Amino acid sequence: MAETQGPRLRTIIARNHRWDLIIGTIGLLATTVGVLVLMLLFVDLVIDGWQRLTPDFFLNFPSRRPEEAGILSAWVGSALVMVVTAFTAVPLGVAAAIYLEEYAPKNWITELIEINVTNLAAVPSIIYGLLALGLFVYILGLGHSILTAGLTLGLMILPIVIVATREALRAIPVAIREAAYALGATRWQVVSDHLVPYASGGIYTGVIIGLSRAIGETAPVITIGALTFIAFLPPIPFTGDPPAGPFDWLFSPFTVLPIQMFNWLSRPQTAFHVNAAATGIVIIVATLLMNGIAIWLRSRIRSKLKW
Amino acid sequence: MTTTDTGGSGSLSSPYLDRIRTMRHVRNGKERIIEAILFVAAFCAVAVTVAIVAILLYEASTFFEHVSLVEFLTGTEWTPLFERARYGMLPLLVGTVVTSAIAFLVAGPLGFLIAMYLSEFAPPKLAEVLKPFLELLAGVPTIVYGYFALLFVTPLLQKLIPGLPGFNMLSAGLVMGLMIVPYVASIAEDAMRAVPMALREGSYAMGATRFQTAMWVVLPASFSGVMAAFVLGISRAVGETMIVAIAAGQQPNFTFDPREPAATITAYIVQVAMGDLPHGSIGYQSIFAVGLVLVVITLFFNLIGQMLRRRIREVY
Known part of the structure; x- marks a missing residue:
């Protein structure tokens, strides 16, 4: 019996191993598709747009003549919007996360908040644009301003900051909290003196990832009506005549990098497409850099922190 | 405690105790204020959801005063900005369905394969690089x-x-699929990793290969998590805006042919927002009406996805 079964068994085993190899190879190929697409994207952009990446490109305003057009108003706008976004999302997100992780009692209100945070993370970004258009632009009368855009993107990345902060807080051992409580510290003293400092690495990571999402986000900013020709910079505080107030820039019309790119991309002339590619390089370098920093920061925290 | 054995506890302790009491009182007050502030911040999440729903419902309700719900949901012509305005949103819906379906055909299998490879096949070092x-x-x-x-x-x-x-749904759908691959892969991989090692070890001990273990042990155990990855991926595709607005064209087109240009719900919102429509006009309100539909669709998928995701956690 063994003589007849042996070879059959061996062919079955060989076949199974072959399948294993085939599926493993397909899996590896599928995974490298991700890497390949990323490289293809980048190479395509660089081939199309690198010749426009001169200092003038960063110092010129958009123009009707593609070879003179630049992204000065766009990158300044992006930077200022990011400032507002960070000032919205960081305090709100970190505070919300601290509440949910350290304070919240187990009841239906907490449950409701948790469900909402999860769902907000999955709401399409353009819906935040509609919210901003109805609420910030018209009901609150903030207009098509830097403030509106910053608040919108801030709300959009709020779930990212909350989730990252909660994960960082959860990673801190209970013993740290117990030690502080044993010395008579109040809950807020425990949070502000121990938990937040220890969690700061994880919080930074979450904030950077959130901002990298916000800087490339186009749809909500278009929806609030920012797609206009902007050939000026927001007022610098205390300059000009009459002198601008310290917060006048918040209410200034603006444009951001992805919108400038979309603007150029929607034109039929290929010369503008080259500008779009160059802007794309700037955006992708900014986001990849931010993501890279976040990934590096996270791995460093993981390897350095041993509780 | 030292005060009790001196005998003069009353005279010694009362000023101290009073001070400590007032200090504790101030401290507790401060603690409560801080807790209230933190609670308000957390409650913002609820407020944002309520605000989204309220704004959409408010603007859409004025829209539906002019347009019948039946025409909106069953009409096959969407031309709110034309002189002879028609408000049938089926063309937008079909555009959304076609592009999302193409995206899913790319992201579903690729995401699944990547998740299976990273969780079951790849050497841990390689997985960490990839x-x-x-x-x-x-x-x-x-x-x-x-x-x-x-x-x-x-x-x-x-x-x-x-x-x-030059504008077509095929290209937009394919690229959208590539965009969603990492998202699907990471959720599916989480689900597969959550399967206890003992199940795999049992399978290997019976002489199963990696592929057999992945297919007949890990996949059934993580099935609802993998389904959650698919559902959440579809939800992402439905809500995705810029790829379709750029590559699929922005003209509503009632067709299932992926080679043709067509507008999705999101692309229509972008198109209207780009033109300067007056606040309160019916065109302006129409983007909130279709936005409401978009929210309902994505919410439906998200809730199913969350439910499926939670199920895998309960089994073990």
């Missing part, structure tokens, strides 16, 4: 993917399919 790349891919802004779809993938497809127009 995963950050997937994360970076997920971080690329959608406007860049739109550029890629319009000026790289479409010309490529035009060589394969003669007569393909």
Whole structure:
């Protein structure tokens, strides 16, 4: 019996191993598709747009003549919007996360908040644009301003900051909290003196990832009506005549990098497409850099922190 | 405690105790204020949801005073900005369904294979190198993917399919699929990793290969998590805006042919927002009406996805 079964068994085993190899190879190929697409994207952009990446490109305003057009108003706008976004999302997100992780009692209100945070993370970004258009632009009368855009993107990345902060807080051992409580510290003293400092690495990571999402986000900013020709910079505080107030820039019309790119991309002339590619390089370098920093920061925290 | 054995506890302790009491009182007050502030911040999440729903319902309700719900949901012509306005949103819905379906056909199998490879096949060292790349891919802004779809993938497809127009749903859907791959892969991989090692060890001990273990042990155990990845991926595709607005064109077109240009719900919102429509006009309100539909669809998928995701956690 063994003589007849042996070879059959061996062919079955060989076949199974072959399948294993085939599926493993397909899996590896599928995974490298991700890497390949990323490289293809980048190479395509660089081939199309690198010749426009001169200092003038960063110092010129958009123009009707593609070879003179630049992204000065766009990158300044992006930077200022990011400032507002960070000032919205960081305090709100970190505070919300601290509440949910350290304070919240187990009841239906907490449950409701948790469900909402999860769902907000999955709401399409353009819906935040509609919210901003109805609420910030018209009901609150903030207009098509830097403030509106910053608040919108801030709300959009709020779930990212909350989730990252909660994960960082959860990673801190209970013993740290117990030690502080044993010395008579109040809950807020425990949070502000121990938990937040220890969690700061994880919080930074979450904030950077959130901002990298916000800087490339186009749809909500278009929806609030920012797609206009902007050939000026927001007022610098205390300059000009009459002198601008310290917060006048918040209410200034603006444009951001992805919108400038979309603007150029929607034109039929290929010369503008080259500008779009160059802007794309700037955006992708900014986001990849931010993501890279976040990934590096996270791995460093993981390897350095041993509780 | 030292005060009790001196006998003069009353005279010694009362000023101290009073001070401590007032200090504690102030401290507790401060603690309560801080807790209240933190609670308000957390409750913002609820407020944002309520605000979204309220704004959409408010603007859409004025829209539906002019347009019948039946026409909106069953009409096959969407021309709210024309002189002879028609408000049937089926063309937008079909555009959304077609592009999302193409995206899913790319992201579903690829995402599943990647998840299975990373969780069951890849040496841990290699997985650690590959995963950050997937994360970076997920971080690329959608406007860049739109550029890629319009000026790289479409010309490529035009060589394969003669007569393909410059704007088409196929290219937008394919690129959207690539964009969602990392998202699907990471959720599915989480689900597979959550399967206890003992199950795999049992399978290996019976002489199963990796593929057999992955297919007949890990996949059934993580099935609802993998389904959650698919459902949440579809939800992402439905809500995605820039890729379709750039590469699929912005003209509503009632067709299931992926080679044709068509507008999705999101692309229509972008198109209207770009033109300066007066606040309160019916065109302005129409984007809130279709936005409401978009929210309902994505919410439906998200709730199913969350439910499926929670199920895997309960089993073990």
